[in-house]
Amino acid sequence: MTPSILYIACVVGAIGLYLIMRPHRKATRIVGTIAGAGAVAFIMVKVLEGLAADAAVPILEVVFGLAAIAGAARMVTHPRPVFAAIYFVVVVVSSAGMFLLMDAEFMAFSLIIVYAGAILITYLFVLMLAQDATSTAGEALYDRIPREPLAALVVGFVLLAVLSDAFLLVDGGVRPDAPGMTPSLSSVEEDRWMVLDGLPIQLEETVAEILATDSTAAAEFTIERIDGRAIRFDGTHASVDVKIADESRNLVLPVSAMPTNAQLVGWSLVATFPVSLEVAGVILLMAMFGAVVLARRQIDLGEDELRVAAGMTPLLEDEESEFAGGSS
Amino acid sequence: MQLWILLLIPLVTCIGVGFGGERNARAIALGGSLVTLAWAAVLAMQFPHWQAEQWAYWPAPEDNAFPVLPGLGIALELGVDSVSLLLVLLNVILMPCCVLGSWVAIKERRREFYIWLLVLSTCVMGVFVARDVISFYTFFEASLVPGFFMLAIYGGPDRREASFKFFIYTFVGSLFMLLGLAYVAWQHAQQTGDWSFAISDLTAFAPTLSAGEQGWILLALMAGLAVKVPLFPLHTWLPLAHNQAPTAGSVNFAAVILKLGLYGLYVFILPMVPEAVVTWAPTIAVLAVIGIVYAALICWVQTDVKKLIAYSSVSHMGFAVLGLIALNPLGLQGSVFYMLSHGFATGGLFLCIGMMYERYHTKDLREVGGLAFKMPVWSFFFIVLVFASVGLPGLNGFVSEFLCLIGTFTAVPDAKTGYPGVLGPWFAAIAATGMILGAMYLLYMTGKLCFGPLREPADHHESEELPKDLSLREIAALAPIALICLIFGVMPWPILHAVEPVAEEVLKPYPALVESHFEQMDATAKVSLLSDTTLEGSR
Amino acid sequence: MLSAIAHTTLATVAMAGGGDGSHGLPAGEPFGFQVPIAPVVDEQSFALAAWMIWLPVISAVLCGIYAALGVKSRLPAWTTVAALAGSFVIAAITVSKLDFAKPVVVHLFDWIDLSWSSGSGTADDKWHGLRANFALYLDGLSAYWILFVTFLGTMIAFYASEYMEEDKGTGYCRFFAGVSIFLFAMTALVLGENLIMLYLGWEGVGLASYLLIGYYYKKPAAVAAAKKAFIMNRIGDLGLALGIYLIWLEYGSLEYGALFQALQAGDTGAGQYDGWAATLIPWCLMLGAFGKSAQFPLYVWLPDAMEGPTPVSALIHAATMVTAGIYLIARTMPFFLMNKALGGHALEAVAWIGGLTALLAATIAMAQYDIKRVMAYSTVSQLGYMFMGLGLATSFGACYHVLTHAFFKALLFLCCGAVMHGFGGQLDLRKLGGIRRVPGWGVVCWTMLIGSLWLSGVPGSAGYFSKDEILSQAFITEGAGFRLLGWIGIITAGLTAYYTFRVWFRVFTGPTHYKPDEAHGHAGHDDDHGADHDFHPHAPGLRINLVLTILSLGALWLAVGYFVGDVWGTQTWIKNAIENSSAGTGLQLMPAGEHPTLLGFDPHTAMYFISGTFGLVGLAIAWWLHCANRKAADDLRGWFNGRAWIAWLPRAMEHKWYVDEIYIATIRFPLWIAGQALYMFDRIFVDGIGVNGTARLPKIAASLFQPLYNGKLQGYATSMAGGLALVIAWIVWVWMRGSV
């Protein structure tokens, strides 16, 4: 695939989206949908073509991706806001599926809960709150007619062209199999085991479980730490030194004891980004305050009225008398 | 550390003003400015170089530096030499007077006003004590902000235009200055391998640049500084800003802000680009002389007092610039003295006009006049300050004007002073007509305003909060200034002595440069010059 | 007292009597003068001298304090009189201790003091510093000057204590503060040890003059006159300042001692700049002197200055301040002599301008009606004589005339003041007459007669002697047309006698009639004698009469002193003082031995007769036209007015030859127009096109993009996103791929 093909596909996609936007005829919408979907599909095919022959085809990703794109396209073109919001749910669900495929289970479900469950509902509430009664008769004019679609499309698809160019074509695109792009698995595993090292209770439970399968061992044990670290990873196996009744034993930890993805995320959140986490909390809090203040009915009070309301005496205007007298 | 405290006191006072309530704002501001004054006085007493043989900063800026980005050589360094300390003193002495002068004039948004005033004070002091380009430039530009707000919020009817013009004009100019300074710093980094923004490093380095580069640097720096000075024809922001500003603003603009430009000339241009200065000095001098005569003539036809005094600043600053580029100790010391004496005299005049304005709400000479009968005390101070401005011997204006002019006069190629110059009698002679014109317009103003039958605006009625003549508060604001004008006129030598080592240090490279400049001059011109002088001598 | 002082000093210097100036000076002096030896710094024996300066300062400060305290008594007057009298006494003591041949410097305190050591020059120390300290230079010239300045100051302050009585209160304090400031400045001018201190005094007297002329500040005319005086003086000051700069440029010092010694050694200046040689110095100084001493073309302020109170006119504008120009040239006479020795014409210029001013002012004085103005023009005219004397290189004559003139002109002014004071501000000699017979006016009448006689130079009067000293010199000194100049001076002497006695006869003789001046009432006066019908002149009181008497006695003594100079020593004392100071010309400029003759006589002898005759003729004409046969005056006027070819003459004389109008038309108005034009230029071109135009350029450029800024949120967002796209495109295409 050369950049020119990609760019032409982008143009086609843009034309497709433009046709979908036009509210007049169903036919144009269909043509647009075909063009857009075709362009996307064409690029995807081209991407997959470039793979090694023996590589597996990511069917599910393609499916979820197409669903998300379709939902997005419909969302930005649908003349009725509520429907647009519903199509956004499609996008959210499809992306959640892609998250799942990329081992981000926790994020997939929080996405659905937060977006589909909370944010979208808020949007819907506001939509219904703000939609005037006449809109039941039909879509509002401003919902039906897009604003300067050509300029927006040019901008948007230039962006798309260069982004996808960067992702797919420049230096062969994003290539995990290129040397140095992905970390060695042992280091990834070591990192993960070290997370367990930071979770002493879970480590103890794991050790207890292993020891429980071993009837010879006593129930009482202590985990030995050297330089504060209990787990030692030799490149393939993680093991723990455990002292049971003054006798040291080296326990190899099973792979199943490795922290889960969700645990990893949690660990990263509190261990690596604690300040950002706090800031995020503050942002949410302030957003809440802000929403409360904004939604309140606004009354302007003068300074004196505020002082009176706060139980203070109002300002007096008799202050010019101090230095004024006494000239000869 | 002492200097940091000096800068911090007004800022801390700002907090006090901010939280002290609308009623107490001015009292707190007065207290703060008095504390600043006291602290500055302490510094002045500690300052070890008043009578020094050698020029030096105090405290040594390196000891006082606060590294910001060590990799880029950016460090905040503070230090004073006698010139900058004198200018700091000018500022801190005028500050309480400004507060007292605005005591009842500012009726609304007082806290904000005094905060801006104090911030302005900090900024200008920052400029004077900064020993590195970064903080110099930062303070230099930061001083625009309080000035802008004082002008835009508390100014006269044209305050919008005035504030915008003030800000944008001076700001655009300073950008060129930044460019010039950045170029010097960059070249320094290129050639020595180390980034440094310390003024001492750059001034030591810059003269090694080629003459062409120096010329461009001079132009860039002049673009910023000449606007501030202001030098003809870059002066037009000044009458507008002075005219529209509230009293304290006008005082500060005239007394301190204008000095930033001259101080910049002294601290950057003279030491950094000596070759270019020698080449360009006649051009600058021509502009200064034009400014002197031009502004003086314009003054004479003004009917608005504040505008008149504002134009007179343009005229007066011309003398100071002349003295500075006369390139001899006479002119340089005169110029430094001019900064101080103009600050006090013109600042005081603006205060006086402010007091009159509070009573009559007009600055129009056609509407108000003959106040000597009604306001004798005011007239007394006004006349003293007018004569200080006119340059009456015994008051401060004379010493500075005289030294600047004699410096210019003796800035001849073959001066026996050891400091040959590129100006000469003609410049001084034409500039000296400014003395006559100065007397003309200032006495015209005095005659209209103080003397003649009493004229008051038709709708004038006595204010209830202000007495007919000056109150004790107003006297307290004016008396120190008038007294200083007198003291400076009678005892200028302590200041002159303090500036001597500075002058010699700054002017050190010039005699040789001027001589080589004349050697390179057109051979025929040189020959005719020689023959003329020999003729004169043999007669 | 003067004579006593003179006796003490007489023995120290051998003097040849008479006026021929043939006393010996060492030959071979480069510029023909011998100035005193280097001044001795002597602070012990002359410690008191500082108080000559400080007493007026103290008095000024006290008067200011009185004003602030609201004192309504005569306290300011007595303070001032006491201070000035103290000054005079100290001056007398100081002078009595002084040896004229050995000038003394008394250092008071440091003033302007700059020095530098570095620089490329190899010149000697002179240029390596500018020193102008507050110090006194006591020699013959300054001693001579300070004596009559302080004496007249005391007298006139005493006179003013009565004259200004109606203004008791703030005005009184202000007046005496002004007088004190004036005396301070004048002493600084005269006693200053260097040119900058002279400049201090020079401008200081200008300030005092400004404040005192503008004393009646409610009167627009007074304010305008004050302003005019100050500005005209400033024009002169410009010359003085340039002279000072040039002196420093050429000689590297501003202290008299150093300068005179350099000149004595034949130093013609460093010659440092093309065209600005040391020979220019006298021309610059001359401009200063002409401004301060009201010579053509800068004399127009002096008549206007008569708007001030009369004691001020007497003190400042007749006796003392206006002689500062004479003092300046006398003080810097070595420069003039150097100029002459090098072939310059500065001295001739001084003489000619002086002589012509004398004639011009005399013609104007003949046609004025305001008696103070007559006196003012007469002052200008007499100052012209003094400059003529300086230009003719008879410093003695000039300085002697300064002294005699100071006495009789002060006397005349004070008499005019008494008249004005008594007659409700009336100064028009057509509306006054026969005052001699009004009770209580005898002293004024007779003292004024003495003053008039002295001014007219009738034989035997002091003015006669001092003027002759100058006039006869015109026929002795060689120079461009000096003989013609001498005749001009002689004619002027006749005119002087005429206009002086015109005033005296008109005011004091003839039928008694008077009426007050309604329009002219002082701002400070209560107009209780404003109305015509119940107007009663009030005769001068004791203090005025006393002062008038003392001054006339002084004037008499000056005349007698000249007559019997060798006995009383007055004349030799003065001659001694002048010739031993820097003003001494050495008189070598004349051919030694063989005097030129005038009408076959020695010029001095001849002049006694010629000028006496002219004076008497002038007096006689005045007597005929204004006393004996007043109708003849009207006939004469009618005769002039009836003939078109000559009618312009009296009118032009009355209108002061239209000089003021010419100035307004040629200088003031064009300057004003220039100011307006420049202001317009400033607004339209510099600010309008230059600044605002430049500021509008971005705006014009912006208007191209203005449609993008339509206030639509999404429009802005589109631009933002487009920018983002371009940035990313740049990153991808240029950075990452390296090509477009």
Added chain:
Amino acid sequence: MNDVAVSLTQAGEASTMVPITTGTIQIVLLVSAVMFAIGMVGFLTRRNMILMFLCTELMFQASAIAMIAFGRMHMNPEGQVFVIFILTVAAAEAALALGLVVLLYRRKPTLDAEAWSELKEC
């Protein structure tokens, strides 16, 4: 590859250790880019203020997908952490934006963004 095989045989599970394939990530990134572009186009063309904000949510979504993909590629959890922050910002933005919309709607009873053009400079 050997290590992986060993650990796989040992555990018999833990697909987490497999690097993502080039095809997967490119497809996912492509989807993310397309979604972002569509979201931007929507933001620029929709006149309804609420939908404009919804479109910003779409763009958030797209960037979240990219984050996750890259996190997966580098096999560390930080991509997901950033998505949490994105969620935070999205939620805060939704709250405030909707509040503002309500406020604006009270002033002018329309949701048309074009009704608010006070930013115009002339």
